[in-house]
Amino acid sequence: MIGIVGGGLAGLSAAYRLRRAGYDARVFEAAPEVGGLAATYPTAGDPVERFYHHLSKSETAVVDLAEEVGVGDRIEWRVGKNAYYAGGTIHPLDAPWELLAYPDLTLYDTFRLGLLALGVDVRGGRPRRHAYDDLAAFDDVPVREFLLEHATEGVYEHFFEPLLEAKFGSRREDVSAAWLLGRIRFRGERDPLRGEILGYVEGGFGVLLDALVEAVGRENVVTGARVTGLDYGDRVESLTVETDAGTETHDAEAVIVATMPDVLTALADYRCGIDFQGSVCALLTMEEALTDTYWLNVADDAPFGALVEHTNFVPPERYGGEHLLYVASYVQDRTEEIWTLDDDALRERWLAGIEDLFHRFDRGTVTDFRVARHPRTAPIYERGYLDAVVPCDLADEVAEGLYYAGMASRAQYPERSLDGAVRAGYECANRIAGGRDATVETVRRAD
Template sequence: MIAVVGGTVSGLAAAASLAQRGYDVRVFEAGDELGGVAGTAATNGDPIEAVPCSLSRPRDERACALLADLGLATHLEWHPTRTGRYVDGTVHPTDAPWEFVALPDLSFGDAARLAALRSGVDVSGFPRTLPNPGAYDEHDAFVDVSAERFLRAHASSRVYDRFFEPLLAARFGSRASEVSAAWVLDHLRAERETTRFGREVRGYLAGSAARLVDALVETIGPEGIHTNARVSAVDVDGAVESIAVDRTGESGTESYAVDAVVIATGPAQLEGLTGYRCSLPMRTRTCVRVSTTTPLTDVYRVTMGADAPFDELVAHTAFVAVDRYDGHHQYYLLDGGRSAARDQSPATIERRWLEALGTCFPAFDRTDLRAVETTRFRQPVYEAGYRTALVPVDLADEVADGVYYAGVASAPHYPERRLGGAIDAGLACADRLDGSSESPDQTDGASLTASA
């Protein structure tokens, strides 16, 4: 039997792929719901994810292929998104080079350097040296350099302080200055589909990620899914031999003989079960989902800066049609992992953040609030030198034969492709376990076909 620890998207993808290859596989999920951060909540219309969830092509080609194999291709929709910054009561779009000039806290020269950086042209030595259009093609050359040091040198201190520092703080909180320059370049210069105006095209599964979770569960089969079943120990002696499972509300521990185990949870659980310690820093982010009939902005992702206790506003219904939710606009408010939010109760966070939302967006009416829900989730901090800290898919050399890792700290997740990265990580484990991959971190392999 193959045991999968965690009913996350990566765990379900691994289990479904292995089941289709003829393996006896079982998923053990400690909670009562499947999907991890792709878990959904009910609305007046379609379900909606607890945190923002989308795909980015062409980086997520394998995830898209999986959806097609599961019969979900017709439900995958691609929409252009807009990004922006909130400054002095106004949301300023930041997708196209000419929009940088309109930012109130950047000079024309700063805007030009930012536009050059976004285009992959190094103008840091101009006019003493000519612009270099290929300077940033190899992102790995900047893995060990901090984003702050790189951006101050290759753009300007003002560009870092006024543009990038708020954006990095929105994602990484107080550890923003430690983030690797390679992470920034990957987000700026990664292959992606954009419109002629620079707006990134992202994919969304109509009907929510619940469609994906349901299809994977169907492929695995209900007998292979165990919820409220926490794996408390993995017994290894040169090779994995068994697991111990504690079931909620029941006394005693069950033991299962296993041939291999795929751990599809966070690095803390990986360490607790195997002793393998991941050195990639993690931070806890807080997300408050707000439902209201009031439109606030048509920009999908807004970096808030210092004007609010939350760092980002994601307008889901600027991306997905509002009529999918019976006319209710759906917004996510996220922080970058600041301790103030982490240490506060959900009730306190919701009160303070909703007050700030009304201050920043006067159109918001508290009496029009239809739903509010708070979720906390863990994400890595891709600090300088992070590549050596990513967890291999195959942990035979580090732990024991038959131990695989598909959690958020694994290499296929980079760079925070939450849904696509999770699918890649799960399928990479299945490939490696099945012997169809030559490298522990290889993500290519056999495709998954849905059960009839």
């Protein structure tokens, strides 16, 4: 048996690949349901993710997987409008003229920002296209230094710094330029007249998770099963699983840890140097829309970093006519006040924050306020990050037969995503099925 620790998308993708290749793979998921960070809440219509989710046009592994498990026709590409709340106003940011109208940037700032977004380096007076394609080359470059050199001070101060502050708080100057460039590329597909083209699964990402569980075989996915021990010498031998029924030990010829690296530390004493940030994310159910924007970054002083109005991306009719708004904040450590608030205090703080930004907002229209918190939801993509990535095959570091597919994988660089989770899962499955030198591509060709 090949034991997989974690029934998020990475673990399920690994199990799917392995079972297709004829292996006896079994997933052990600690929570009562699969999905991990992509798990869903019920609504008056379709289920919706606890943390906002969409796909970018550049992501193909997750789309191909959806095709393979029979739900490819449920993937839909929709327009998501982006805007920036700054200086007490919403500034749409989709069309080129909207960028030109963005306050506090000079015409030259906007020009340099536009070129950066197009991947053109104009330093030295000779434009170079595709200048930023090799993201790893920017892994050691501090993001601030990069922006001052490759754009302008105005671009850094008025455009990116508030975004970095909202996302990384006190850690913003530690982040590498590679993360920012990856982010620009990730969110790069636009309809110049309407907004960003983003993917979603009709019915929510739970549709993909369900199809994947079916493809793996429900009997091979055990929920409410926390892996608490790993037995190994030179080779992996067995894992210990705790369920409501008690403790079981399963012999395993290989184990894939498809979750955060702290689990790898607990099971195999492998220490990963990557710091993670946590998220506090509320989903508000409302009787009416707040804005007409999908993704609103908030640069002004507010107790949250972004408002993501899901029903401006996927229509409210899918949710029984209700409007859904995510209010989100990242936390760098658990002493931050937002992390310590209980649901009632958080509700009060965030509704008051929305009222400050939108004077016509009526909190009486909020019919539900559900909170998801997770202490590790994204790596801090610091300079030198690639050196700290956890290898897929941990034979040299721990024991033969131990693999890692969690968020600290190379596939989840320079931004974590569902697509990265699929690729991380495949990478481990392919190593097991194809030997130590196999890559996703070699095994795909062999299929």
